[in-house]
Amino acid sequence: MTFNRAEFKFACGTSQQLPPSEMPEVIFAGKSNVGKSSLINKLCGRKALARTSSKPGKTATINFFQVDNFHLVDLPGYGYAKVSKAEKQRWAELMEGYFDQERAFCLVVQLLDMRHMPTKDDIGMINFLYESGLPYIVVLTKMDKLKKNEQEKNIKMIGEILAEYKGTRIFPFSAQTGDGSESIITVIQDYVADYLRESEEE
Numbered sequence: 001m002t003f004n005r006a007e008f009k010f011a012c013g014t015s016q017q018l019p020p021s022e023m024p025e026v027i028f029a030g031k032s033n034v035g036k037s038s039l040i041n042k043l044c045g046r047k048a049l050a051r052t053s054s055k056p057g058k059t060a061t062i063n064f065f066q067v068d069n070f071h072l073v074d075l076p077g078y079g080y081a082k083v084s085k086a087e088k089q090r091w092a093e094l095m096e097g098y099f100d101q102e103r104a105f106c107l108v109v110q111l112l113d114m115r116h117m118p119t120k121d122d123i124g125m126i127n128f129l130y131e132s133g134l135p136y137i138v139v140l141t142k143m144d145k146l147k148k149n150e151q152e153k154n155i156k157m158i159g160e161i162l163a164e165y166k167g168t169r170i171f172p173f174s175a176q177t178g179d180g181s182e183s184i185i186t187v188i189q190d191y192v193a194d195y196l197r198e199s200e201e202e
Contacts, residue, residue: 004045011061015097030111032077035141038175114140143174
C-alpha cells in the first residue's frame with residue numbers, strides 16, 4: 001500500500017454525480033479549515049495533492065483520491081457560517097446523499113481542532129458515526145500550535161468529552177512536523193486490509 005502514489009480521481013458537487021463504489025473508501029470529515037487537506041497531503045507525502053486554503057468553506061465538493069486498492073474521500077468542511085443558505089443546502093444534500101448510499105465505507109477519519117473544545121457540529125458528526133456503526137477514528141489537528149503541556153491538557157479534555165462514545169480512538173497530529181502520521185497510516189492500512197479480507201470471504 002503506497003500512499004505516495006495517490007492520485008486525484010474525481011470531484012462531485014451533487015450526490016447524483018457520485019461514482020459507483022468499487023473499492024474501500026477511507027473518508028476524511030471535519031469542520032471547515034480543520035486541516036483535512038493538510039492531513040491527506042502529509043499522509044501521501046505530497047505538498048499539493050489535496051488543495052489547502054486559508055479560507056474556510058473552500059472545499060465544496062467530495063473529492064476522491066486513489067491509493068492503490070482504495071479511495072481517500074475528502075468531504076466538504078461543515079460549520080462555516082458565511083456560506084449562503086443555498087450553498088449550505090447543497091452541501092447537506094451532498095453529504096446525506098453520500099452516506100445514504102450503499103458504499104464501501106471502510107473508515108471515517110474525523111478531524112477535530114486540538115486547540116478547542118469540539119463544536120456542536122463536531123459532536124453531531126461523531127454521534128452520527130457512533131450511532132450508525134460506521135468505523136471511525138478521531139484525529140486531533142493543529143498539534144504544533146500548542147505547547148507540550150497544553151497538548152496534554154487538551155487531549156485529556158477532548159477525551160473526557162468523547163468518553164460516552166466508547167471505543168473512540170484518538171490520534172494527535174501535526175501537519176507541520178508530521179507527528180502522528182505513521183500511526184494514522186498504520187490504522188488506515190489495517191482497516192483497508194480487514195475490509196478487503198472480509199469482502200473476499202463473503
